[in-house]
Amino acid sequence: MIFSPQSKVWIYQSNRKFNDQEATEIRDILDRFVEQWTAHGAQLKAKAEIFHHYFIVLIVDQDVANATGCSIDSSVRIIKEIESKFSLDLFDRFNMAYKIDNEVHVATKEDFETLISAKKIGLETVVFNNLVQTLEDFEQKWEVQLQDSWHKNIFAEQLNG
Structure with a gap:
């Protein structure tokens, strides 16, 4: 289809x-x-x-x-x-998904901040923009580097610290 x-x-x-x-x-x-x-x-x-x-x-x-x-x-x-x-949480928008070595991980907002502060996650880390609304955006803007995502604004303090 x-x-x-x-x-x-x-x-x-x-x-x-x-x-x-x-x-x-x-x-x-x-x-x-x-x-x-x-x-x-x-x-x-x-x-x-x-x-x-x-x-x-x-x-x-x-x-x-x-x-x-x-x-x-x-x-x-x-x-x-x-x-x-299945005892899942599918509605928590504060869980952050990211990729390291092509493997997907999910962390709470607080743990994500800690990973940034510890330099485990940086501007080149791939994150998932679950706010995309069209198939075209999904295909082009769903998996993006943190520096090209809305995540950059939310975690600016940790990224610059």
């Missing part, structure tokens, strides 16, 4: 890595969900993906049908069900 670059994207980041069995089960739940995901009775052109065993990404091609309040609410419900079933 080809999706418009302007397709809407929602990213849910886990506080911990999914094991292989969890990833398979989560993918099955998401596949069943997107097959029946509708907005005002219209089938949404949608897909769900898991990236790096940490991220659930929902994509809706709004050129076909727009996601509405009710359809977005239903997607949040399924994410909350996954969160509950």
Whole structure:
């Protein structure tokens, strides 16, 4: 399936890595969900993906049908069900995801600050911008160096200290 670059994207980041069995089960739940995901009775052109065993990404091609309040609410419900079933936290925006040696890690905001202060994380460290909203931005601006991300402003004191 080809999706418009302007397709809407929602990213849910886990506080911990999914094991292989969890990833398979989560993918099955998401596949069943997107097959029946509708907005005002219209089938949404949608897909769900898991990236790096940490991220659930929902994509809706709004050129076909727009996601509405009710359809977005239903997607949040399924994410909350996954969160509950697997004892995950998928809504904490203060967990920071980053890559070191091509491996993804997640840290609390405080631990992330400590890693910056200890020079374990720097301006070249790849971070994940979960605020991207379109497929095009997801593909081009989701994984970026800290120096090119909103993270730089939040952690400026630690980076300059």
